[in-house]
Amino acid sequence: MLLDGEAWQAKFHDFQSEAWRLETLPAYNVSQEEDQIRAFMAGERIDPHAYSNEYTEDLKRLRREGKSKGRVHIVTRPLSDYLRFEFMYYRPHAWAGEDIRIMDVTDRDNPLAGVQDFWMFDRAEVILMNYEVDGTQINREVHEGDVSPFLEYQRIALAESVPFEEYVKGLDL
Template identity: 55%
Template sequence: MFLDDEEWKAKFQNFQAEAWRLERLPEYRVPQETEEFARFLAGERPAVTYDDDWQRLIRSHTASGRAMGRVHIVTRPLSDYLRFAFQYYAYSVKAGEDVRVLDVTDRENPLPDFQDFWIFDHSTVVLMHFDAEGRPVSRELYEGDPEPFRQAQRIAMAESVPLSEYLKGTASETI
């Protein structure tokens, strides 16, 4: 079943314990980031603030005891988009999201067969579909066994490092 915008938004409002994402693309071309990304490429700092809608959502959930997190699988050199996204991620971390990086530059990817997905409360999986350029195509409610996605989350968390640690280790080549 493909989720429309209202069903998708409801996933973020109604989860009880955790919302977690696996990201694997080096670039996402989402319309709401187009202008900010162009400014970043022109050398400007992002205009995002600690008080945008996403940050407020994270703070609200974490204040109520719910967790939000993600792991982004990357290879170096980082794409321009990832350097841009990592600046945004820093605000999400300040808001309470556990953002981590799994760098597979010099090692085998432990999750080669997984596409981007969100998992809510360790039971509801939403597959994220993108075209070859990283533009969103659809969101699909996965109706099979969520256990492989729970296992992917465990592996990603065990094999990744917090964003701040990753940035310290790659500061000269990251941002």
């Protein structure tokens, strides 16, 4: 079953304890970000200390409610322009309460090679994120089978990654 619109948005309002994502691509082709990416490439940066939007406010609300939202992004160096852009927003998102971790597989085997992007809600429901090679989203698909492999992917990703702030220390982004 494909998931879109209000049904997709409801996943982020209805989960009870945890929403978690595995990101595997070096770039996502998101039309809503085109202007922001152009500005970033032209040298514009946000002030992470002053940055606030609907997403950061929602992260703070989730934390107040005792819920967690997190992700692990698998990367290789050199970081793509898109990742450098995305990292600019990761800092205020992490400060607002999202557990963002980075799994750098530049000089080692990727234990999650071949695993596609997914969201997992309450460690019980998995939504597969299907993308074209260029990072353009095709669709979101409710996984109908056993979620235990995804729990193992999450375990591996968490064990093999480091917190975002630790990863970016000393990096010239």
